[in-house]
Amino acid sequence: MTSGFEELLTPSGGFCRDGNTLWLSLLLKDDSTRADTYGGLWLNNADGSGQIGWDITRNWGAFHWYIETPGTGTNILHTAFYTTNQPQATFFVAKMEFLPGNELCSFWFNPPLSNDPPPPDYVLSVSNFSFKGVHVAGGYGHANIYDDEFRVGATWKSVTPVAAPPIGWCNLQWPPALLVSNVGAPGVSDKIYGQIWIDGVTSNTGPTPGLKAWVGYGPSNALPNAPSWSWTPADFNVQVGNNDEFHTNFVIAQAVAAGVYAYCYYYEYQTNDMPSTGYGQKDGGPRTLATYNPAQSGLLTVVPEPALLAGLLAGLALWLRKR
Numbered sequence: 001m002t003s004g005f006e007e008l009l010t011p012s013g014g015f016c017r018d019g020n021t022l023w024l025s026l027l028l029k030d031d032s033t034r035a036d037t038y039g040g041l042w043l044n045n046a047d048g049s050g051q052i053g054w055d056i057t058r059n060w061g062a063f064h065w066y067i068e069t070p071g072t073g074t075n076i077l078h079t080a081f082y083t084t085n086q087p088q089a090t091f092f093v094a095k096m097e098f099l100p101g102n103e104l105c106s107f108w109f110n111p112p113l114s115n116d117p118p119p120p121d122y123v124l125s126v127s128n129f130s131f132k133g134v135h136v137a138g139g140y141g142h143a144n145i146y147d148d149e150f151r152v153g154a155t156w157k158s159v160t161p162v163a164a165p166p167i168g169w170c171n172l173q174w175p176p177a178l179l180v181s182n183v184g185a186p187g188v189s190d191k192i193y194g195q196i197w198i199d200g201v202t203s204n205t206g207p208t209p210g211l212k213a214w215v216g217y218g219p220s221n222a223l224p225n226a227p228s229w230s231w232t233p234a235d236f237n238v239q240v241g242n243n244d245e246f247h248t249n250f251v252i253a254q255a256v257a258a259g260v261y262a263y264c265y266y267y268e269y270q271t272n273d274m275p276s277t278g279y280g281q282k283d284g285g286p287r288t289l290a291t292y293n294p295a296q297s298g299l300l301t302v303v304p305e306p307a308l309l310a311g312l313l314a315g316l317a318l319w320l321r322k323r
Contacts, residue, residue, distance in 0.1 A: 007020075008020050008022070010130045012130070012132075013132060014045075014130030014131055014132045015096075015098075015130055015131055015132070016096070016098040016130065017098065018098050018099055018100050019098065019099075020098050021095065021096065021097050021098070021154065022095075022096045022098070022152065022153075022154070023093070023094070023095050023096075023152070023153050023154065023155060023156060023158065023159045024093075024094050024096075024150070024151065024152045024153075024159060025091065025092060025093040025094070025149070025150075025151045025159040025160060026041065026091075026092055026147050026148065026149060026150045026151070027090070027091055027092075027146070027147070027148040027149045028040065028041075028056065028065065028090050028092055028145075028146070028147060029090075029145070029146040029148070030145050030146075039057065039145030040055060040056045040057030040065070040136075040145065040147075041055065041056050041057075041134055041135070041136055041147055042055040042057070042070075042134065042135040043055065043129075043131040043133075043134060043135075044131055044132055044133045044134065044135050045129075045131065045132065051070040051135075052070065052129045052130075052131050053069070053070075053096075053103070053105070053126055053129040053131055054067060054068065054069050054070075054094075054105055054124065054126055055067070055068050055070060056068075056092055056094075056107075065090070065109075067107055067122060067124070069124065069126055069127070090109055090110050091109075091110050091111070092107070092108070092109060093107070093108040093111060093117075093156075093159060093160060094106070094107050094108075095107075095117075095120070095156075098130075101128060102125045102126060102127055102128060103125075103126045103127075103128060103129060104123065104124075104125060104126075105123070105124045105125075105126050106120035106122070106123045106124075107120055107121055107122045107123075107124075108120055108121055109121050111160070113160055113161055113162065113163040113274060114163075115157060116156065117156040134150075161272070161273030161274045162272035162273050162274070163272060163273070163274045163276065164210070164269045164270060164271045164272050164274065164275050164276040165198055165199065165200070165201055165269070165271075165276060166198070166276050167196060167197075167198055167267060167269060167276045167277070167278040167285075167286045168197050168198055168199050168286075169196070169197040169243075169284055169285065169286065170194065170195065170196040170197070170265065170267050170278050170279075170280040170284070170285050170286045171194060171195055171196075171265070171280045171281065171282065171283070171284040171285065172192075172193075172194050172263075172264055172265050172280050172281050172282050172297070172298055173193040173194050173195050173245065174192070174193045175190060175192070175298070176282055176298055176299065177298060177299040177300075177301070178190060178192070178250070178263070178298065178299070178300045178301065179301045179303065180250065180252045180300065180301070180302055180303065181302075181303040182252045182253065182254050182256055182302060182303070183254075183303065183304075184254075185254065186251050186252060186253050186254055187250075187251070187252040187302070187303075188249050188250070188251055188252075189249050189250035189251075189252065189300075190249070191247045191248070191249060192215050192234075192247065192248060192249065192250065192263070192265075192298070193237065193245060193246070193247045194213060194215070194234065194245070194246050194247075194265035194267075194280045195240055195243040195244065195245045195246075195280075196211070196213065196243060196244050196246070196267050196278075196280065197242055197243045197244075198211075198269060198276070201269070202242055202243055202244045203242040205239050206236075206239065207236040207244065208244055208269070209271075210269055210270045210271045211244060211267070211268075211269045212233070212267070212268050212269075212270075213233070213234040213246040213265055213266065213267050213268075214231045214232060214233055214234060214265070214266045215231070215232050215234055215248055215250065215263060215264070215265055215266075216229045216230060216231040216232070216263060216264065216265075216266060217229065217230060217250060217261045217262065217263035217300050218230065218261060218262060218263075219261065219262070220260065220261060220262040220294055220297070221294070223289055223292060224262075224264060224266065224279060224289070224292060225289055231266070232248050232249070232250060232251070233248065234246035234247060234248040234265070235247060235248060246265070250263070250300070252302055256302055257302070258302050258303060258304030259301075259302055260299060260300070260301050260302075261299075261300040261301075261302065262294055262297035262298065262299070262300070263297060263298040263299075263300050264279050264280060264281050264292075264297045264298065265279065265280030265281075266278075266279055266280070267279075267280060267286070279292055281293060281296035281297055282296045282297070282298065283296045
């Protein structure tokens, strides 16, 4: 127990005395595939007698999260982030203002990360309570309910991750297409360049601490987070105005089949709890997986083995003679 902590406690040892505010946050995830289960996080009464105040729970019979006030019938269904039985995680934040009489409780689901809290998703006036602990639950054998990154603090900033400044723009600078032969030995591509701009960050001369880049290639019909993509770290090359430029080569193993592949850059800027990320394509971005455009990726052609190449050329010559 740290100095000054005791003044928050009620005479019975619960949280909190009137006139104090307490924040908490956690990650919630449910990977169940059945409706007949339950789980979440509850507050325990200061005298240890059971649930008190409010709880966040995945209720029996539905793939939704609820905020409940035990014993009062007050029940809020929140569906904006969790409407199917697919594994999903949500970031949940609660603020409890302990007042004479009822307590004022505010709740956020997946709020944007910033220095100041946005307007809450829900606000409840909850009958006077204090709590002595929290209870994590999941039941009936058909679910894995995960509660992670539990934080308690006196302010919004003390319980929310701090996001790095967002990537303002990034791209695949050059080249738009590559031809690599891996016949007889691994093939090494020409240099691949990419640039990135983060407002007030990359304008400083030289490499930006915490900024990393990779170049990846994979099937043109697969998103770049697919296991079939292969990634190579890129190095800082040079300062270009307010941009940092990176470069690297692909090394194409002999086992890679001949064919046409897509390639792009991936950037990550990590200074705090949560990084800023983005995919760099020919037209600039940043792009997320949702906005990734295969038509704007680079085109990598892996040259086939000589015998196959000769056959392709012969077929092409025959086709031209028949025209």
